[in-house]
Amino acid sequence: MRILFDQGTPVPLRDHLRGHIIGWSTLENGALLAAAEGAFQLLITTDQKLRYQQNLAGRKLSILVLMTTSWPRIQKSIPGLRKAIDRLTPGELVEFTPPQ
Numbered sequence: 001m002r003i004l005f006d007q008g009t010p011v012p013l014r015d016h017l018r019g020h021i022i023g024w025s026t027l028e029n030g031a032l033l034a035a036a037e038g039a040f041q042l043l044i045t046t047d048q049k050l051r052y053q054q055n056l057a058g059r060k061l062s063i064l065v066l067m068t069t070s071w072p073r074i075q076k077s078i079p080g081l082r083k084a085i086d087r088l089t090p091g092e093l094v095e096f097t098p099p100q
Contacts (some may be wrong), residue, residue: 001085004036008046010071016078017085029054037061042088051093062088067097074098 004023005014014022023040025032029047033054036043042062046069050056056063064084066074074081077098084096 001042002040003042003044003085004032004040006032006043006045006047008069009044009066010069010074012071013044013074013081016075017082033059033061041090042085048095056091056093058091060090062090063093064088065093065095067095070098073100 002021002023003017004025007024007026007028025035027035029050032043032045033056037059040061042064044064044066046066047053048065048067050063050065064081068074077096080098081096084094088094
């Protein structure tokens with residue numbers, strides 16, 4: 001799967017998603033979505049307001065929103081994160097909250 005990270009996604013996460021092609025973007029919101037659509041299947045972002053700021057209707061790009069930027073919390077939940085990624089369907093937005 002081709003996955004695009006936004007600028008807030010913790011860098012070490014890349015090493016835990018082996019087998020996927022990872023891209024990195026410094027674009028924001030609308031420009032980021034336009035660039036990602038068609039080139040990637042999944043956007044991993046930390047922008048918790050994305051669904052309210054952008055029209056996501058009709059997109060084929062799946063979006064996984066990390067509800068924290070805390071790498072220690074995310075790292076502890078890598079198996080659950082991988083499962084969430086595997087279950088995503090095209091155009092779906094899922095919020096992922098690692099346990100405390």
